[in-house]
Structures are given as C-alpha cells and as structure tokens.
Amino acid sequence: MKPSGEKSRKAERLMALVAVALLLFCPPLIIVVDRLTTLHVGWLPLYLFSAWAVVIGLTAWLMEHHADR
Template sequence: MKTSGPKSRKTERLMALVAIALLLFCPPVILVVDRFPTSHIGWLPLYLFIAWAIVIGLAAWLMEHRAGR
C-alpha cells in the first residue's frame, strides 16, 4: 500500500537526494573533475567541498522544511 501525503513526499525527496549524492561522487565524475586542464589549480578539492556542502545543505533543508509554510 502506498501512502500519500507529506511523509511519502519527504521520503521520495530524500531518495532523490541520495541519487544526486551518488551521481556527484561517482568515480567517473570525480575523474573528469580531476583532469580539468589548468595551469596550477587543483579543482578536485574544491569540487568535493562544494558538492559535499550542497548535499549537506539540501539534506538540512529537506529535514527542516515543513509542508505548512
């Protein structure tokens, strides 16, 4: 039985967040970012920091977001 409502919607959004996190941190994407042609700047640490901050921010927003607002 599928329940409808805010609880089901929240679960779907959290599952989508997990899928986004898996895509952001999958090895092919990380390898592409690591091989950006630059002179002296390493983009991998910056990418990892920003991607992790996005995942944490979205998780916090999804957990604190209320349907009544």
C-alpha cells in the same frame, strides 16, 4: 500526526537527494574533475568540498523545511 502523503513525499525527496549525492560522487565524474587543470591548479578538492556542502545544505533544508509544517 502527518498524513501518509506528506511522509511519502518527504521520503521521495530524500531518495532523490541520495540519487543526486551518488551522481555527484560517482568515480567517472570525480576523474573528469580531477583531470581539469587550469594554471596547474587542481579542482578536485574544491569540487569535493562544494558537492559535500550542497548535499549537507539540501539535507538540512529538506529536513527543516518540512518540520515547520
């Protein structure tokens, strides 16, 4: 059984991850990225897929990293 301190740290890290995800997908930031154009290439799809991959990767790392202990 894990000590309660370890569980609370895991919960804090997951809440921080949720906050990061909310910031990455907030409408003002998405609008800024949508308006960036270089050589008539929109960056929005690349940004969305990259941000989503980062959130999934961090979630997997947090869940697996602490499962081994």
